[in-house]
Amino acid sequence: MDEADLKALLAPLAMSWWEADTELSVLDGGGVAIEVADRLDDPYDDPYATFADLAPAAAFVRDATGRHLWANHAYAHLYGTTRGAVIGRHLADLDEAGDVTRFLALDQEVLTRGRPVRHTLTYRRADGRPGRAAGYRFPVRWGATRCVAGIYVDVTDYAQVLDQRHRAEADLRALRDHSGLLCVRLTPDGRVSEAGTAVADALHIRLSDLTGLPADTLLARTPERGALHRIWDDLISGRRRSARTCAVLVDRDGWWRRARIHLSAVCGATPGVSGVWAVGTHLGLRHQARPDLTPAQVRILALLAAGQSNADIARTLRLSRQTLDYHLSRLRTLLDAATRPALVARAYVLGILSPQTWPPRSPTAPNPASPV
Template sequence: MDEVDFRTLPTEAGGPPDRNPYAALADLAPAAAFVRDVTGHYVWANHAYAHLYGTTRDAVIGRHLADLDGPADVARFLTLDQEVMTEGRPVRHTLTYQRADGCSGHAAGYRFPVRWGATPCVAGIYVDVTDYSQVLDQRHRAEADLRALRDHSGLACVRLTRGGRVSEAGTAVAEVLRVRLSDLIGLPADTLLADTPERATLQRTWGDLITGRRRSARVSAVLVDAEGWQRRARIQLTAVCDTVPHVTRASRVSGVWAVVTHLGLRDRAQPALTAAQVRILALLAAGGSNADIAEELHLSRQTVDYHLSRLRELLGAATRPALVARAYVLGILSPQAWPPRSATAAHPSSPV
């Protein structure tokens, strides 16, 4: 790169340097710029550069680096200047400096050789990236916290793309599904679900989330592991939105976090129960007798007896207490509700 003479750039009809339109442009540019001689004295600086130190350009020009920066920074900056002068080419880098408020600032840009009249100098053009660096650090810390929560909290959670594929997953999910974590990444979520009535409801809810109509939802599903065993699960879904201004919520949704909040007993096959059978289980869990259940559901005693007999067969439970226990461990009844109700109820006040 040829050295540029800052004082002999084209001017209007050979006018003086202070009328140089290029100098005026550099002086008012938002990027911080300076020119220093080999001893570390400023021969020129623009307003943006002076602003970094909380002063004016006239107060910078003519002063030495040591008047603005600490001893460690002075030594580092002079070394960079000498590197540029020796190699005779631009150097791109980032640096930290002491701001006027006492905090550390961060800048990114170029340092390159120039001539100020007959004097060889070093020029620099930098953009203050302090705020950006702080935001980036905060984001990295948040992502690290999220990874720690995902991997060490014991929560079964996955992040899904808009297309419904697993992009991130916690070790707890891999254990539940009996797969290696590396094999789980990239799988379509549909392949992890049993074909149950809850699946259709979940798909409709998914559509609402990725189109921006809903931010979160709680759904039920039956998970299928690599060995073909099933577990009924309660799942919290939350849409993940990118912070892009001036776009619709739907276009900002980049994926969905799915967190399993309740997991039923692992079983070879989940019984397909009717709404009436689930309601009977809920009334039974609440302590209702056969007569109470018959009255509540407007059924005959014989019909209730038949349903209970059928339920004992379906759930593999020999007694009424065992029937209630199986309903809870299989995830048919919600362990977080009283009076007892179905774990798949769409609303807390709905029994089924």
Template sequence: MNEVDLKALLEPLSVSRWEADGVLGVIDDGDAAFGDRHTTHRLLRGVAIGMADRPDDDLFATFADLAPAAAFVRDAAGRHLWANHAYAHLYGRTRDTVIGRHLADVDEAGDIARFLALDQEVLTRGRPVRHTLTYRRGDGLPGRAAGYRFPVRWGAARCVAGIYVDVTDHAQALDRRQRAEADLRTLRDHSGLLCVRLTPDGRVSEAGTAVADVLRIRLSDLMGLPADTLIARTPERSALHRIWDDLISGRRRSARACAVLVDRDGWRRRVRIHLSAVCGTTPGVSGVWAVGTHLGLRHQARPDLTATQVRILTLLAAGHSNADIAGTLRLSRQTLDYHLSRLRGLLDAATRPALVARAYVLGILSAQAWPPRSSTAPNPASPV
């Protein structure tokens, strides 16, 4: 193999190659060569040391024989005129058992007609063809390779050359990833869980139908919305912001938090959120998956109540009579009746039991405390 043959073989494939003079000056390079000449010279010095004792006539042949990409040259009838070690390795053979052999001696019977037809297409069209092929490896398992076939002059004959990279492992990894993504989409759309993927700037990029149902919004309208517009301004929101900053900066990979969702009609639902950072092929976090569980009851936004009104509700929930409440809070009966009337209007509850029930449903009173107290009380001993 001479220089012209080698360049014809490498030209269609984006591989890193250089041609250097005696003082390691770069004369020519391939499209994928390093742009940094300093790096190029360092690599060339290593190559020059390794091949210093080889005759110049053998350098191109040695380069092609030992290249990691699988390469071959066949005549129009399908006989291998040349092949390198990587090509023979694809089939679990040595190159001596490939060169001079016909396709029928190397490939599976079902592939021979297909490969010959592709060779004829290359010769007829007279230009390179990008191609992905499946083949039977030496261990009997299916393999996959990607590369180019193109016409070349080999001596006086028009032949077909090919250069391929084995992508079996990559293809299998890609298949596994596609299956995992399909499973994730199934989980997102059909599990009933509240699944949302957020971009690093906090916007919705993917969401399941369950999320759209809970928020009472069309799925298409949900895409691109800032997540902050879907969360009520509660004390949990500030803690959620701090967790988000940790996830996006890479300080944490996962976290749990609570939040209150706000639907399109202004109603609210408390939810527990499980957050997981997604790291892509590029450095940094490419997104965050948020999965909601323990969804609370849908309720209207909590009305703004005075401390006295909250204290009245805690005493009502404890079972005290109007006279007991007025005496405990040192209010006149008329003032207590005014507060109860206001509370019935604010909470949309007509009776004393309904007032207590609404206070718990809206989260005004803590469901985990007895005696009854406000859900925002600073300590267990404080009723409000």
């Protein structure tokens, strides 16, 4: 774009523009002239006054007594009136007595210190609701008079959203720390960013040591882990917002605990997922890592749990009695269980058999007709 194109682009815009040399002499200018009423007594008789009048930020100038010498349209809008109805009026004509006292005290502070003050103030809107504004107040010269000027942006809606967010975060922290649930927040790369004390207790690990750990180090290498990885990819990519699954947790001593996991993606101010909340429920009993069993041994345990006799099991699996006895002996050693009821109990405690299915079968069995 050359200079001619730029000037052609600026020509129809509702703004004034000018070009100056290094000595600040105007070489060229243009744009659409904007007529602003009540500017006869305005010292800002230049394009900056137009900008200030129409800026979305509320701006004012008043003397040390609190009388408004100038105000823009955005400032008048805060009071539900017009600019002309504000200029020349005292603070007491616009604000409540308590606010007048606060505002005048702040004006005097600015004049005394002689430098800008950045702050947030509360005020009462024209509809009676409380409002909040943030900005600067600073000393200026208005003709021969030392005055106070201010420019503010109404942040009421933003402050309300921020307050709601803080309350929600406080509620979430209370849930995390006092509900007894296993609450963990994970970063998009799968590390623990915050966790509740219940998680640290369940995993026999200090809370300070838990923060920053990769979540994978807290999961047993079971078929549920692979399923959890697939769900995680869906959550981080945005294909899913939440999911429920099961996982086997590993504590600092190497013992296992089965839990149901509820996963919820957290979307931040920027696009994409900023993290994932994982909440564990139905925490199982703490037990040692289950031994590696053959499919035949898992079938034997499932049939034992169904109440079949040794003869029935041998016939169902087409095994000789000697072979079945060998497997039962191995299972007693592997599971540290001396009797048939103890074998079944250990199979459920270790998660070898699912406690929620009948006939008994492995949690990873592909269908109800298959025990493994």
